Amino acid sequence: QVHLQESGPGLVKPSQTLSLTCTVSRGSISRGSYSWGWIRQPAGEGLEWIGRIYTSGSTDYNPSLKSRVTISIDTSKNQFSLKLSSVTAADTAVYYCARGVTGLLDGMDVWGQGTTVTVSS
Amino acid sequence: DIQMTQSPSSLSASVGDRVTITCRASQSISSYLNWYQQKPGKAPKLLIYAASSLQSGVPSRFSGGGSGTDFTLTISSLQPDDFATYYCQLISDTPTFGGGTKVEIK
Numbered sequence A: 001q002v003h004l005q006e007s008g009p010g011l012v013k014p015s016q017t018l019s020l021t022c023t024v025s026r027g028s029i030s031r032g033s034y035s036w037g038w039i040r041q042p043a044g045e046g047l048e049w050i051g052r053i054y055t056s057g058s059t060d061y062n063p064s065l066k067s068r069v070t071i072s073i074d075t076s077k078n079q080f081s082l083k084l085s086s087v088t089a090a091d092t093a094v095y096y097c098a099r100g101v102t103g104l105l106d107g108m109d110v111w112g113q114g115t116t117v118t119v120s121s
Numbered sequence B: 001d002i003q004m005t006q007s008p009s010s011l012s013a014s015v016g017d018r019v020t021i022t023c024r025a026s027q028s029i030s031s032y033l034n035w036y037q038q039k040p041g042k043a044p045k046l047l048i049y050a051a052s053s054l055q056s057g058v059p060s061r062f063s064g065g066g067s068g069t070d071f072t073l074t075i076s077s078l079q080p081d082d083f084a085t086y087y088c089q090l091i092s093d094t095p096t097f098g099g100g101t102k103v104e105i106k
Helices: none
Strands: A003-007 A018-025 A034-041 A048-054 A059-061 A069-074 A079-084 A093-101 A107-111 A115-119 B004-007 B010-013 B019-025 B033-038 B045-049 B062-067 B070-075 B085-090 B101-105
Touching: A003 A093, A003 A107, A018 A034, A018 A093, A018 A115, A034 A069, A048 A069, A048 A079, A048 A093, A059 A069, A079 A093, A107 B033, A107 B045, B004 B085, B010 B019, B019 B033, B019 B085, B019 B101, B033 B062, B045 B062, B070 B085
Parallel strands: B010 B101
Antiparallel strands: A003 A018, A018 A079, A034 A048, A034 A093, A048 A059, A069 A079, A093 A107, A093 A115, B004 B019, B019 B070, B033 B045, B033 B085, B062 B070, B085 B101
16 A cells, blocks of 8 residues: 655644645555645644646645645655645644545545644744 | 535534534535544544445444535544544645544543
């Protein structure tokens, strides 16, 4: 079963760029009909979809974050990444990466365990 | 933008109860809806896709229904492992989650 693992700094200063990487193991990121996405969840709150990337390189982003978000993919490393610029305290959350399956209406069937990112000086 | 409204936001139920959670879209979305379960400190888990299709490995006590604007997630007989928060998700170019329904022990 494919496994996803998020990595990156747990603390980011306000106005800086948050950078996270999701490493895909036990499977190839470039095989199959999948999307690779990021979702976040502030403490005690609901889920917010951030965006996704396909192996073709095409991306979709949440309109509310679009001006600050970049998702990229590195098939040679079996990784995809999230960059969120100009962060504020409101970006403090648990960040998850997940695989979307075209055959499941892009249902996200495999998730990373999540990584907590705190924005603070 | 299409808005997704879940109700109730929380409910209390007993083991063995039949539980129904509703998700309403602000405009018709056909069957472009998925359901997830999330337990505290854990990543969400896909339960239902395309409104009514059971994801592999999910117990048959979970079922999804509806199309257009009104959707339901039903647990036919609530089990101890089912106490969690449930989210619907619109499937579109910009997927949107509902606000969540927390199912608590009565």
